[in-house]
Amino acid sequence: MRWLLPILFLALAGCEVVPTSTPAPQHPSGQTAQTSDSDRRQRAEIAAKQFVNVVETVEPVAEAECRRRTSGANCDFLIVVDNRPNQPPNAFQTVDKFGRPVVAFNLALIASVQNADELAFVMGHETAHHILGHLERTRSNAIAGAVILSGLASLSGANAEGIRNAEELGAAVGARSYSKDFELEADALGTVITERAGFNAVRGAAFFTRIPDPGNRFLGSHPPNSARIEIVRRTAARL
Template structure:
């Protein structure tokens, strides 16, 4: 599936370059191509085309919801693809130095989804993180945790190294505070974005069933998959009459 890359102009986060959608090339049949490689090439083209179509459909809906819910923030999403090999499927939201929201998909995730609904839901979920201000709230919680833990360590007479260790631990604990709630909030708004873009969010949330279930661990970053799927279903059911 590495053949996916030539059909999308890749923009790596580290390069800070915006991706551009390129026309799909019309390739002449390769007389030496085996049936297996021909099928692989066809699937790569289909996958790339699905990705482009989902981005072009979901992005304007996400930006519209962003302007409605949080009109004071930057709602001009930039979509990027990380093509580094040998990664686990992943997508995440971040921001550029000038505050532009960025959603990054790696090729492993693009290749792992089973349909456009799953890809649309992932995109809706990640854009929802930005709209809800989760990244800033995580950073604030981390800063508060670092101050509290390092302060306690200093008051107890710990040396400089121990205080720094406590500060790092406090930041980690703080960052995880409310992280499960943030994921459920993103699932809810992501469902709304997905459905308003014309995709099936419940079908898209089936992506969770193929992920390792984190369970309900103390200081875990994600809620149990069952809870997330239920959030999607209940939100979709409430939204359906008046999407």
């Protein structure tokens, strides 16, 4: 495992990781600003150390689960940190040009978690996407949707632009066809990974209570937060 630890420490030092619970005391000669800067740096270092600990603890468990559940898959996760400022909290899984699985966290997400369990659950969830082959399954669904809808458009006598538009729409619909199921599958396996790494997945899933609820929209990419919390609870109860 390799990841961008120096970038994490440098960038986190410049952001406010935890909201200040009480107003900073007032001091003469600008000492308030100095105290505030020192406080932010201390909180940033705590958040960075927590991230390091979670990654070092969860990553080998995720790799072992990957090797156990797959055959011939690349299970050497690369953990990276997106240090761009002013980004909304986000984490995602992808693969690099060599097929190595990559899990990326941005600073806003690292700063927004309330405990190590939440961070561990997010990492478990993202690594689960790779183990379950969701990227490849999404690509296959997108291709199938594009072929079907563009074929129907061609049969209906659509012109080249109409066929191209149908292809794009079919790809989008196909990619989202099972996305909610994929998220719930990743939540379930992510729970297993989180618990086996020694963290509390149910406590970690409390992260869902603080993010916008997508509801149950038609062709939405994510299931309702309540459904995600419930599958985490059910999975954890069986472990």
